[in-house]
Amino acid sequence: MFDKAGFRLSLRQVLTIPYVVLVLALALIIVALSYSAGNRAVYAVSSHLLLETVGRIGQAVDRHIMGAGAVLEAAFPDGMPIGPSIEDEVDALRTRFWIATSLHTDPNNYVYYGNRLGQAIGLYRHSRTEGELRIKFRAPEMRTYYRFTGISGPLAFHSREGRLFDPRQRPWYKAGERLDVQTWTSVYIDFGTSDLVATRARRVLGLDGEFAGVVATDVSLRALNNFVSQLRVSKNGLAFIVEPNGDLIASSSGPNVRAMPDGSKARVSATESDSPLVRAIYAEVQSRLAAQGLRAGVQTLSFDAVDGEKIHVGFDRVRDDAGLEWITVVAMPRSDFMTGVTENLVRTAALGLLAAAIAIALGLRILSWVSGDLQQLSEAALRVGDGHLAWPVGISRSDEIGQLATSFETMQQRLQTDALTGLANREAFMLRLRTRIGPTSEPPPSLRFAVLFIDLNHFKRVNDHFGHAVGDRVLVEVAQRLRATVRARDLVARLSGDEFAVLLDRVDTREDLEQLRQHVERVLQQPLAALAGEATEALAFGGSVGTAFFPDDGKDAESLLKKADRRMYKRKFRDRPHDPTQAMGLEPDSPD
Known part of the structure; x- marks a missing residue:
């Protein structure tokens, strides 16, 4: 970048000089305005906090009663x-x-x-x-x-x-x-x-x-009372909810129920609260209500407490169509906001000078940050090109570089996802399987898991008789069934065509695995809704399921998948059930 005199400005200078000027200008403006605007700012902030807190309490009440x-x-x-x-x-x-x-x-x-x-x-x-x-x-x-x-x-x-x-x-x-x-x-x-x-x-x-x-x-009202009691309005502020008769529903300054001498429980009235401030605030609110009534929306008032402290109060009415009527009240002393105003003036001036020095270092850091993320993105692209599809990008930004990183991660995700069913594809499944096995040759019991290999029966006949569009719907429906059948931590993948696989994250015994296998087969035997409109009734083509148990059936991903594949074919042709497609008058197909 060049100016009119021919001087060149580096990227580092372009980033740092405007920032330094901006920080210095803002520091001078803040110092000049802080003192004169202090009182007005305190009043505005306290009023806003009052309105916001009253609104939050009203929302909490609504959540409790709306249903x-x-x-x-x-x-x-x-x-x-x-x-x-x-x-x-x-x-x-x-x-x-x-x-x-x-x-x-x-x-x-x-x-x-x-x-x-x-x-x-x-x-x-x-x-x-x-x-x-x-x-x-x-x-x-x-x-x-x-x-x-x-x-x-x-x-x-x-x-x-x-x-x-x-x-x-x-x-x-x-x-x-x-x-x-x-x-x-x-x-x-x-x-x-x-x-x-x-x-x-x-x-x-x-x-x-x-x-x-x-x-x-x-x-x-226990949760509502907990919400109000934990509400931090200000250092000495408080909040409470009362019925029109003054009985406390919730309070941040004391209990809403007290024990009586005979062991029974009794309500606590705001007029009998252990907090003098609660009693004074409720008296002021009652005076306002008696004089003006409770209008719609949040109302505010200020009064001087016994010790001369100015108290700001906000209150509102919560009503519904079934006759509920509660009053929410929030109050805070003015001193909670005035403390530190003068100290903040001095601190602001000091920070303004410090900010100029920090801005230069920050500009250099920003430049290094930008170039570092670009290098990181380049390295991730090279790794993906070498076949490491899940190589992490690790960039979290909201600018153009962040958008580029997000697009790259989306591409990685698509490379690992089956476009038709939304399941993981073969590459993603094998990567997850190898990661699950890890370097351990003799895994502890907590690492025992299993693989299911699933092949749909007579799927070729679905495509031949009904068309590939119906076949695609069948695959999508089968994918949804499998995903709904297994646990959230298990991985379901479509390997190719009508072949699916499931990585069962934790299986303790072969008996458990056999029960899971039988359950999956029963789920696949249910009628297919995707064929309901194509035949007189939905047909259950089912599927054959083979299993492999780690580490007994193999200690690497390829061995486990092959073992599950072989067992699937043994099951497929050992006791092949009645062919439901004969109902359509089709000839039996050759083994899938």
Whole structure:
């Protein structure tokens, strides 16, 4: 690069000189403006943080309550009646409750129903597959807990409650009994966990059209309280959520439940909080609400605390169509933001001088970085040219060099992927197999694995009779089946034509391997949807599967694949099953 006087500027100078000038200019501007703009910046930052934090709390509340209505609708669709006793409807209720708790398992993992007879049934999800059914058929008896796995798993007795649970006396039952629409209870202390819970409930009618009971789902507020208690507003800031009556739902400055002398639990009111700041903030918010009401959107206010400290407060209302109404509050002292403003002014000036020196070194580093990445990309290209398809590029950038590296990695991926099925190809499979074997000649038990070699039966006849387009769809469907059959850590590959291979990452015994082989063959024998439109019914052509066990059947990749290949052909022609393609009037083909 040359200027008008004929002086040449090197790439290093082009990179460093503008950067130095920019850093110096920015440093001078920041020093000049920092002092005069300090107070305004503090106010703007604190206001923005207030709004953002109130919004975050509101979003957290929404995440907790938004799915409750859909859960109730899935458990008891609107208009569905129920008989007077739940004994005849346990299976149906269990199925619907399982589906309902699958919608929003966190936090709506518990759905239950109580009726006028004092009967109760509830389903609590411990995980995606584990559930607990809580039942009582007579009002005086204790609830019995049964554990089960899966939507229709057998029930196993787990325990029986030590305290009498009468659904008719619970807040959710009374709230749902009074109204024809879904409603929220006031926050209450849960019967079983002693945690704060909000319950969305709805009345259920009987076959005679009269009130029969109440269905409800719990929203545990423990996670919400943990979120608020761990929220870091500022050094001395705080946040809390209250009901309109002042009872705390969650707080970053103290508990929302306290133990009473008799061992019971009781709610904590903001007016009785151990934090003087919480009490003062709630009083100010209440005064604002009494004077102006709670308008839509976040509101802010400022007041002087007892010690003269200026406190900035933001608050908002969370409401929904079922009557829920909570108030979220965030507050922070002004001193949290003023501390260090003067020190920052001096520090900024010093950093400005230091930045000029760093900029020169940084420019040299940038130049070295650019050239180094180009060299690295060139080396990767040479390695791929030599056959090392998986050679790592190792460049993470967002500029043109990064785009080039990304394109190169995409090319590497395509070289290792079968274009039709999306599976790994032969080269990728052999590379993974050799890597899995490694240099170990006598592997420990943890390294034992196996290979499946799969060949589709009568695939040539599919192409000859239906055409290659249908044959391609068959291959894609088989690939999808194989990928869905094995574990995520196993590798499925298409070797060529109608040949597939699977690298089973961890197989302990040959008995386990044989079970896996039989399972894969059964999966392949299922009717092919790709042929459903081409024949009177979907045909199951199946496939032959050979196995090889490492290290017993070979200690290198080629030996393992050959062993699995030979066993596949032995199985293919030893007891060949009835040929399903005879249904099409075709002659049997020669061995694949």
